[in-house]
Amino acid sequence: MSIEPNQVVSIYYTLRDETGAVIDRSAPAQPLSYLHGHGNLVPGLERELTGKSAGDKLRVKVSAADGYGEYQPDLVQQVPRRALKGIRELTVGMRLEAQTRDGARMLTVSRIVGDMVTLDGNHPLAGKTLDFEIEIAAVRAATETEIAHGHVHTPDSHHH
Numbered sequence: 001m002s003i004e005p006n007q008v009v010s011i012y013y014t015l016r017d018e019t020g021a022v023i024d025r026s027a028p029a030q031p032l033s034y035l036h037g038h039g040n041l042v043p044g045l046e047r048e049l050t051g052k053s054a055g056d057k058l059r060v061k062v063s064a065a066d067g068y069g070e071y072q073p074d075l076v077q078q079v080p081r082r083a084l085k086g087i088r089e090l091t092v093g094m095r096l097e098a099q100t101r102d103g104a105r106m107l108t109v110s111r112i113v114g115d116m117v118t119l120d121g122n123h124p125l126a127g128k129t130l131d132f133e134i135e136i137a138a139v140r141a142a143t144e145t146e147i148a149h150g151h152v153h154t155p156d157s158h159h160h
């Protein structure tokens with residue numbers, strides 16, 4: 001069965017950055033399962049997986065534009081520390097959820113200088129070329145409910 005939209009695909013993956021450092025990987029014997037064709041993976045990776053089959057191994061380099069997007073400097077803002085007084089121990093690298101007009105957005109504390117805190121609304125992998133090593137573990141047809149929900153159901157998944 002080759003991969004096409006509305007199939008559940010299970011993959012082992014290792015994600016490296018441009019320097020070859022491992023950023024993320026699937027746990028041993030626990031492939032990541034996702035519903036293909038629903039935007040659950042970054043576009044550049046999903047596109048390369050289309051048409052592949054269980055057992056295939058591939059190396060996919062995804063540009064920032066096809067990954068988590070280009071880095072947008074206008075998503076960086078500086079706020080006085082007192083604006084974040086609800087947060088006890090503010091540290092660089094900490095992620096905060098902020099309510100914006102467009103809904104909840106994750107911000108990363110990227111810098112703290114004196115009383116000023118720099119908050120970065122970019123995805124941590126924005127602007128980065130992603131280097132994926134993939135092994136396709138399994139491919140199956142999705143159920144109608146999975147297709148309607150846009151995600152995979154596993155025996156231990158629960159939601160409304």
Ligand code: ZN
Pocket residue numbers: 145146149151152153159
């Ligand atoms: Zn569901």
